[in-house]
Amino acid sequence: MSEEIEKIPVTITVNGKKMQRFVEPRMLLVHFIRDEISLTGTHIGCDTSHCGACTVDLDGLSVKSCTMFAVQADGCAVKTVEGLANADGTLSALQEGFRMMHGLQCGFCTPGMLMRASVLLRENPDPTEDEIRYGIAGNLCRCTGYQNIVKAIQYAAAKMNGRDFQEAAE
Amino acid sequence: MIPGSFTYYRPSSIEDAVKFLIDHGDEARPLAGGHSLIPMMKLRMAAPTHLVDLRGLSALTGIGEVDGTITIGAMVTQAQLQASHLLTAKLPILRETSALIADPQVRSVGTLGGNVANGDPGNDMPAVMMALDASYVLTGGAGERRIEARTFYNGAYDTALQAGEILTAVSVATPPRHHGYAYEKLKRKIGDYATAAAAVILTLGDGKVASCAIALTNVADRPLFAEEASALVVGTACNAATIKQAAEAATAITDPSGDGRGPAEYRRAMAGVMVARALRSALSRAQGA
Numbered sequence: 001m002s003e004e005i006e007k008i009p010v011t012i013t014v015n016g017k018k019m020q021r022f023v024e025p026r027m028l029l030v031h032f033i034r035d036e037i038s039l040t041g042t043h044i045g046c047d048t049s050h051c052g053a054c055t056v057d058l059d060g061l062s063v064k065s066c067t068m069f070a071v072q073a074d075g076c077a078v079k080t081v082e083g084l085a086n087a088d089g090t091l092s093a094l095q096e097g098f099r100m101m102h103g104l105q106c107g108f109c110t111p112g113m114l115m116r117a118s119v120l121l122r123e124n125p126d127p128t129e130d131e132i133r134y135g136i137a138g139n140l141c142r143c144t145g146y147q148n149i150v151k152a153i154q155y156a157a158a159k160m161n162g163r164d165f166q167e168a169a170e
Numbered sequence: 171m172i173p174g175s176f177t178y179y180r181p182s183s184i185e186d187a188v189k190f191l192i193d194h195g196d197e198a199r200p201l202a203g204g205h206s207l208i209p210m211m212k213l214r215m216a217a218p219t220h221l222v223d224l225r226g227l228s229a230l231t232g233i234g235e236v237d238g239t240i241t242i243g244a245m246v247t248q249a250q251l252q253a254s255h256l257l258t259a260k261l262p263i264l265r266e267t268s269a270l271i272a273d274p275q276v277r278s279v280g281t282l283g284g285n286v287a288n289g290d291p292g293n294d295m296p297a298v299m300m301a302l303d304a305s306y307v308l309t310g311g312a313g314e315r316r317i318e319a320r321t322f323y324n325g326a327y328d329t330a331l332q333a334g335e336i337l338t339a340v341s342v343a344t345p346p347r348h349h350g351y352a353y354e355k356l357k358r359k360i361g362d363y364a365t366a367a368a369a370v371i372l373t374l375g376d377g378k379v380a381s382c383a384i385a386l387t388n389v390a391d392r393p394l395f396a397e398e399a400s401a402l403v404v405g406t407a408c409n410a411a412t413i414k415q416a417a418e419a420a421t422a423i424t425d426p427s428g429d430g431r432g433p434a435e436y437r438r439a440m441a442g443v444m445v446a447r448a449l450r451s452a453l454s455r456a457q458g459a
Contacts (some may be wrong), residue, residue, distance in 0.1 A: 061279075137361070
């Protein structure tokens, strides 16, 4: 059966670059990102839409790219962790926050955390700690206990709002 | 995990989508947000060979109110329900319920239509729609028909939806301005289905409950409208004794299975606790309004 299925054209703008490929309809968006265009920053964790390691921006919304077909993203703009740094290559406030607050240990969940947090801060530029925790509830981390991830996001929010963030990493 | 192969069709009208489903029969499925279907396909527990993607059908989007009826397109996402000013003002139970469904990423994509049409007893919106006495618009080869949420569900993944039909919209009579509402959901963690959950909609008149509707999530093979429990509350002041009676009557119609969320007895007991909490919360909201 599978060899009879025709590949169909999809055009997805990834980190500002238009990517056109012929894909099988069953190809997941995360496989399109990792295998077709070789951006391996987006991780596959649980592969069951629980862990959030595969989170990317799709037209400004956070989605789990393991639970979406590439054909569903046809005509959309995707942003991955590779597109998160500032235009001049320096770290964004959020990336800097993760670095300064030790918001990662093994780093596996980090691309998904960063992508989710970047949308969270766009939707809510100065979130409370509770709002941060609710906002990243779809992203699992098995190392940090979340404390420093929350601080990393608070650090970024403070910097983006022109404040100093006084707390230290734990 | 890689799903089985399928052909993919993106129609430009509901009629085209229906025609595709009719042409391909049992092998075809509509694809809404895909957050129930795609995981099942990845596990190969579902293997449709033809998918018709409803995304992009503008007729299935939008939230509006005309002549006292609120209509919500099937492809409206949970995130859009949460963000809607109209719903926040007039049908706040939807916002309260959406906030308890899955996580932000899933709510970006998961739709109201998928949630109510899928027939998974763990989905939260069906009980809410039963409490609201909502109706569903089903579009098929012979045109549109309407069915009440309270009669739509036959069993797990078994609904009144016929082959070749698509659930295209949900409509609800706008409740009175000062109605009481609550959705109380017990779950083990964010993103989990309910161990037990209860939806309540009620109105007050002269200090007594003028109308009341109670419905339950995930404590049977289908969502349950607790008709007897609802009737017990009407005409009373909804005091502690009445709440206890209603919770017991609602518990009596549950038939949960034991699973990772707990043994059946526990889930039955929790259904009663959720009903009592939802009644108290709905009552205080109606009184405070």
